[in-house]
Amino acid sequence: MSAPSRPALAIAALRYTIGDRVLFDGLELELAVGESAAILGPSGSGKSTLLSLILGMARPDEGTIAIDGTDLAGLGTAALAKVRAGSVGMVFQFGELLPELGPEDNVALAAMLAGDDDPGLPDRVAELLRRLGVPQSPRVETLSGGERQRVAVARALVNGPRLLLADEPTGALDETNRDNVADLLFALPAEQDCALLVVTHDRAVAARADRVYTITGGGLRAGTEAQR
């Protein structure tokens, strides 16, 4: 429905301060469907805060953030929630799955919460899990860390988001699983028609992205080197 030219995420002239600390000033970022970007930065540099702003959970002091062409600035709480539910998927650092539910239910839950009433949901979920290589299991408790994170990825995808966010998605994984999950994640924009923004402090993960930025001096600088 959206014109191919419309970016999944567009941030312009973003300024955000916490107290008298200027976290972002003049930050720009544009991400089209099918593209991936990684944002690197040391702990405390504002990576999670940037995600909060994109999710509309914090309001910028200046500048605009638009998701799939919708400027968040004018939206009320309900409209914001609708944009989030319909256009944004998110993978959390620790997965945050419900241990006693199976992978299918964990994934379907996100669709149910977003008010999805498609009768084909169970098939869609099964297909998604199969494609992501998640084995059958009555409970995600019994899955490995990497498999659990795949479930979390499937859950982020189930609502067909235009923009996929991931906050330290591999932070809790060992090296092998990290590589597997990272490969999976960065293959998604092409497969799933979405844009991917990964926030991480892991260069090896960030290296898989189409574009890599580092938070520095209140803005984003292309490349992996922070300049002080």
Next chain:
Amino acid sequence: MSGNRRVLTRRLLAIGAAAGRRAEAGRIRFGSLAAAAGALTVALASIAAIGVAYQARMDRIDAAMPVVDESAAVDSRLLLMEDVFDELADGRQFTVVYFEPVGPDAPLPPGMDAWPEPGQVLLSPRLHEAGADERIEERYGEYAGLIDPDALADPGQQIAYVVADGDLSVAGEYPLHVVGFDPSGPPEAMGVFWLVADQDFSVPGLVAIAAVMLVLPALLLAAVAVRTGAELRDRREQLVTVLGGGRRERFLISLGESAVPVAAGALGAGAAVVAAAALGFTVPYVDFAVAGGELLRAWWLLAACPIAAAAIVLATSALLGSRASDRRSTRPRAARRPRLLIAWAALNPVFIVTAVLLPPLFAGTPLYPLLNLFGVAGVMVTLPAAVAFTTVLIARRAERFGRRTRRPAWLVAGRRIAERPRSTARQVTGVAAGAILVCLLLAFQGAFTTQAARAQQDLDRYGMPAALVSVNGYGTAAQTAEFTAALHGRIDLLAATEAHVGPSAVYHLAGSCEALAAFALPCPEPGTVVSPDGPLEDPRLQRWLERHPSGDAALTFEQGDPGAAVEADDITLLAAATDGGDVPVADVKAAGSAFTLGVTVAASDVSAGVPHREQARWIALFGNLGLILLAAVAGIGAAGEFIRHSRALAPLVAVTGGVAVFRTMAALTVWLPLLAAALIGLGLGFLVTRPMTVDSIEMITPGLLIACAAAVAAVGLVMWQWASAAMTKEASTWRPGRGD
């Protein structure tokens, strides 16, 4: 060194306090710790209050002990005293004490300042109030005021003082010669207040009920509260343990964390207790009044209650510390044995049938109560398994329902409970068992009321077409005439004597031709005794004879003067309302003031059940409070668990929306189990006590059942709101990178 230790102590206390302030479910933790300390304070204080109030009451009952000296000279210091019983419709028996001060120096009974005129009456405030419907002021003579309630056994006592308008030594049967009132009087003397002491609930019984229904649930509440939202504290305790801290260090953390809420709860409740004790209060529902200041005579005991309660909760908090709840343990869960559980669960309905349906097959044999008791015991023992089994069944259905209809709350809550049914089952079982226990206690209490229940059934079935009236003490013909005249036109009266010929009763009636005619009896020649020829025409007489305990009574009658019969032979009178309705007992009693000591209307044994019924209200009151505490135990436990387990859902809900999921989930996991527990427990309790209560006054009234269910549901409602508000807040304040 000791300086270092002091610093460390302060540090550890501060670490604990910080954990308390920052706990995710901080408000729930604060609230439940405070509630536990407060509930325990009140529970302990109520036991102390029972003891103190009882002692104060006994002291006043003793102060009303007359010093009797039968050999004392009849002079101005002597008081003649005789008491009779009376009752209000549907009320307990009380004493009416008749006094005749022989001279101006006669001792005054407790609660009276000066002697009223002969024929005047003082009433206790409660009797005055309760008897207003029956115009109690007119019953014994001329109303002259109230008895000072401070001198009564308790402000709720019913008693009347009457200054006799006749000569007690003539009219009375055994007037006591009283020379004073003195608590150290000879113990065999019956005090003015002996009847209330006799009707009292046994104090050990009351204390036992308070212990089971108040203290025990309050202790359970403490045990649950100290584990609610304790994750942060646990983490700090574990950290300190890893760093080499020991029991003392852990205790200090626990103290620092729990001290403020526990102190707040204990002091708040303690202040409320002291204020109530100082101002005086009426225990609701049982209507027992405690005068202001009375309990303060044991102020140290009341002061000890919040201190003891706080100490107990803090000790519980320290004892049930982090080691007791290592949930992140990787040990495999103990293998469950579902077959055994199902077998136990299946036995539950078998025991219900045993308790309810089998006893009637063995009516009148010892098997009747034995089968019932066996069944009840079985129901209690198999209850946990039955509840657990049913919980799993229902949870699975809820889960399927949620999946089919896309209701995430049902899916998640159902799955959660089906996976770990134990905690839900435990909470439900606690409340349900409490409810069954309340029903059992009330049924046992009802067992004392068989006689009154029969009398009540009788009264309900036959009404009171006629009643025997007997004169208290001795009456004269003139008094009888006055009595008869006062009732003329409203009540028909005949003299009545009961004789037994073989196994059957014979009533012999006597009256004027006019009086006999009022009962449709012919007027025989004076001096001849006749039996009615043919069936009785007067329906009142007919119904009255039918309900004689030994079956149909026979009848003879003659022409005669009831007044002479009363004066000569102390004969009873048969009274029936002229209009054919029920005998207006209050009117007859008021007319009875024509006699020096009044009359007794021998209506029924209904009043014998009243003290038991009133005692049962104590059981019901404490039982309901206990259920509220048990509901709080279950509700707080469930709320804490709900918050712990729903936390993983907060980020997802924050991103995808649908905060309402927490409302429904909390309703399903916190409120609904409590409501079900109350309904199951009260329903089962009512059911299994049926065989015990067929022949007694029903103490388990619909009103009581509804009140208990409503109280539990209300507690559940509060917990539900609390839990759902906590999670809603958590989801709406979630931000990326926080809480991860």
